[in-house]
Amino acid sequence: MKKTVIAHSPDADDVFMYYAIKFGWVDMSSVKFDNIAEDIQTLNEKALNGVYEIVAISFALYPHIRDDYAMLRTAVSFGEGYGPKLIKKKGVKLKRNFKVALSGKHTTNAMLFRIAYPDAKVTYMNFLEIEQAVLDGTVDAGVLIHESILTYDEKLEVEREMWDIWQELAGKELPLPLGGMAISRSIPLNKAIEYEQTLTKAVQVAREHKEKLSQMLLERDLVRIDAPTLDKYLELYANDDSITLSNIQYRAINKLFEIGYKHGFYDSLVKVEEFTIPTEYKEMRNS
Known part of the structure; x- marks a missing residue:
């Protein structure tokens, strides 16, 4: 076989x-x-x-x-009304060139993020490490994917939904x-x-x-x-x-x-x- x-x-x-x-x-x-x-x-x-x-x-x-x-x-x-989330520590105001962790250069969320935030300083890491990197202050923010969008730490908050970026770029009717x-x-x-x-x-x-x-x-x-x-x-x-x-x-x-x-x-x-x-x-x- x-x-x-x-x-x-x-x-x-x-x-x-x-x-x-x-x-x-x-x-x-x-x-x-x-x-x-x-x-x-x-x-x-x-x-x-x-x-x-x-x-x-x-x-x-x-x-x-x-x-x-x-x-x-x-x-x-x-995603339809949901998707990856750009998260940061609660109360933190992100600068224009904030440092962000993404799950990989060729991911869909990375492409959308880079279009929406061309001045951000991007670093790539395993998606399982992103939440902790934000909590530790290694990066200012990170885009969570997979199950992390439902389970992230209460010390974190959503800065922006990738869904919203997608709607701005693609229109409101498409998943x-x-x-x-x-x-x-x-x-x-x-x-x-x-x-x-x-x-x-x-x-x-x-x-x-x-x-x-x-x-x-x-x-x-x-x-x-x-x-x-x-x-x-x-x-x-x-x-x-x-x-x-x-x-x-x-x-x-x-x-x-x-x-x-x-x-x-x-x-x-x-x-x-x-x-x-x-x-x-x-x-x-x-x-």
């Missing part, structure tokens, strides 16, 4: 969307799946170097890897594209279609059995948060809209790429529909 590694982040939504496969609820003929969990910027960097065949990425990274990876339509996370999955173009097309179908089924099954799967993740210490926080978090980032891309989500991703191109983050304007797997190939091949 071919062994295929799925590389995802250790945050609860990625774990939730993959573990229907890990627990054997969903499988794929002649393929044995394994997984590895790494922070999102590490995944972005490894995607840039073509390390993994199937990998979770920040949407903002995709135009940089479009020649080597196709975008999968499933296991996507968007905020945060993360998705990419698949290597080295995989034969008919097999890539099967991988996408399997991963889509995994997210669908996870949603259908949310309560049971959540309990199993908690019992095995596979997530960093308690049951009530997990339930709330999954409804934010691993919800029914995570199963497969919708028309409005396509529009949102394209708007993100348009904004990035306009501000010099990309060398050309990318339309995500042109870089997904052409599923009609399998139908044509079998006709």
Whole structure:
């Protein structure tokens, strides 16, 4: 059997969307799946170097890897009225050139932040270290992602929501594209279609059995948060809209790429529909 590694982040939504496969609820003929969990910027960097065949990425990274990876339509996370948060110590007034910690150069929140705060002094660190860096005074502020947006210390307060920056840049009707999955173009097309179908089924099954799967993740210490926080978090980032891309989500991703191109983050304007797997190939091949 071919062994295929799925590389995802250790945050609860990625774990939730993959573990229907890990627990054997969903499988794929002649393929044995394994997984590895790494922070999102590490995944972005490894995607840039073509390390993994199937990998979770920040949407903002995709135009940089479009020649080597196709975008999968499933296991996507968007914000709608919420998202990463710029936090600081309570009562602190930030200067124009404040020092800020971001979770990685190629993350979606980093691109939006750098557009909104061009004079800030940016340092990058693992997302798990950002909250403590602000508390310690290592940086003046930091952008929290993943579960941290629900659990940050009471000594901290929100300076600005990335959602608000997104709305100012993109308009008020589009959800905020945060993360998705990419698949290597080295995989034969008919097999890539099967991988996408399997991963889509995994997210669908996870949603259908949310309560049971959540309990199993908690019992095995596979997530960093308690049951009530997990339930709330999954409804934010691993919800029914995570199963497969919708028309409005396509529009949102394209708007993100348009904004990035306009501000010099990309060398050309990318339309995500042109870089997904052409599923009609399998139908044509079998006709």
